[in-house]
Amino acid sequence: MKQDIFGLTIEELQAALTAKGMKTFRAKQVFQWLYQKSVFDFSAMRNLSKADIALLEENFTVLPRRIAVLREQNSSDGLTSKLLLGLPDGNSVETVLMRHDYGCSVCVSSQVGCDMHCAFCASGLNGAVRNLSAAEIIAQVYLFNERLRGENTMVSRVVVMGSGEPMLNFDAVIGALDFLHREDTCLMSYRNMTISTCGIIPGIRRLAEQGKPINLAVSLHAVRSELRTSLMPVNKGFPFADVITAAEAYSEAGGRQVTYEYILLKDKNDSVQDAELLSNYLRFKHASVNLIPANPVPEQGFERPSRQRVERFLKILQKNRINATVRKEMGKDIDAACGQLRAKFAKEQEHK
Numbered sequence: 001m002k003q004d005i006f007g008l009t010i011e012e013l014q015a016a017l018t019a020k021g022m023k024t025f026r027a028k029q030v031f032q033w034l035y036q037k038s039v040f041d042f043s044a045m046r047n048l049s050k051a052d053i054a055l056l057e058e059n060f061t062v063l064p065r066r067i068a069v070l071r072e073q074n075s076s077d078g079l080t081s082k083l084l085l086g087l088p089d090g091n092s093v094e095t096v097l098m099r100h101d102y103g104c105s106v107c108v109s110s111q112v113g114c115d116m117h118c119a120f121c122a123s124g125l126n127g128a129v130r131n132l133s134a135a136e137i138i139a140q141v142y143l144f145n146e147r148l149r150g151e152n153t154m155v156s157r158v159v160v161m162g163s164g165e166p167m168l169n170f171d172a173v174i175g176a177l178d179f180l181h182r183e184d185t186c187l188m189s190y191r192n193m194t195i196s197t198c199g200i201i202p203g204i205r206r207l208a209e210q211g212k213p214i215n216l217a218v219s220l221h222a223v224r225s226e227l228r229t230s231l232m233p234v235n236k237g238f239p240f241a242d243v244i245t246a247a248e249a250y251s252e253a254g255g256r257q258v259t260y261e262y263i264l265l266k267d268k269n270d271s272v273q274d275a276e277l278l279s280n281y282l283r284f285k286h287a288s289v290n291l292i293p294a295n296p297v298p299e300q301g302f303e304r305p306s307r308q309r310v311e312r313f314l315k316i317l318q319k320n321r322i323n324a325t326v327r328k329e330m331g332k333d334i335d336a337a338c339g340q341l342r343a344k345f346a347k348e349q350e351h352k
């Protein structure tokens with residue numbers, strides 16, 4: 001069995017390679033090819049000798065080369081790319097690249113599927129299959145870095161907002177972010193990283209204990225308790241008022257503003273009353289609200305509110321001095337909602 005060296009630190013890589021008889025400085029060269037040049041084929045690592053390349057190919061493998069791109073969707077404006085990745089064990093996850101004028105960001109998945117069963121989300125339809133490893137999370141970023149090589153740029157931001165609840169795979173998520181932060185990999189600032197949770201309070205507390213300026217986003221989506229529980233069953237264990245308190249504590253500890261995500265679902269949570277209630281909870285908090293007009297999930301029967309209703313909701317928040325914006329739509333013409341592409345792919349396979 002070949003050892004997969006992707007995601008090893010330089011020290012671990014040196015130990016693995018020298019154990020097979022390679023020189024220590026070669027490990028440094030391989031590390032640079034992998035994480036600074038996003039080159040994953042040993043044969044393309046031009047400063048290695050033929051003998052070293054043969055030794056590497058015989059003994060080692062690199063995760064991005066073991067991941068298959070099962071589907072790729074690109075938005076017509078060229079700003080959003082979504083990949084459905086086939087992992088070596090046969091599972092699949094989605095990952096999305098978004099090009100902004102301030103750089104490229106990737107939305108990574110943290111689990112295969114999700115156990116949180118949010119009613120509007122295709123990722124939670126069949127529950128969680130397993131956690132992703134730190135290497136599998138890092139690979140999502142690096143597969144896009146490889147594609148960006150020709151443009152002489154790298155991913156500069158990561159949001160852990162794809163399939164899965166990151167707080168339930170905490171160690172791997174933090175391990176991946178720490179890896180991307182290293183100066184010998186992406187040198188990505190923690191301030192350019194965001195973890196999004198549906199409200200797992202122990203996870204928010206653990207993140208605060210890390211003392212890293214990672215951005216926290218909380219998926220709120222409803223304020224009326226019964227409605228939130230029907231949309232997000234996690235509300236039963238972690239009621240939103242307690243979630244807001246934990247998020248506030250996170251904000252106070254690190255001085256970072258918390259972002260509350262609020263998907264607007266037509267005639268469910270987009271009324272004047274909902275906007276006023278949300279304002280009452282967030283007034284005077286170091287927080288912002290990101291309003292997301294729903295991407296319809298056909299399996300669940302949710303609809304997107306009209307532009308007028310979205311505007312009305314936004315105006316009420318702003319009148320109440322809440323820092324609120326409507327998320328810029330990206331990738332509307334691809335299956336941009338989390339889990340849609342994976343669900344579609346699974347359905348196609350069933351009918352084959």
Ligand code: SF4
Pocket residue numbers: 114115116117118121122123124162163164165198338
């Ligand atoms: S919205 Fe997030 S937490 Fe909820 S089911 Fe989907 S992936 Fe899981």
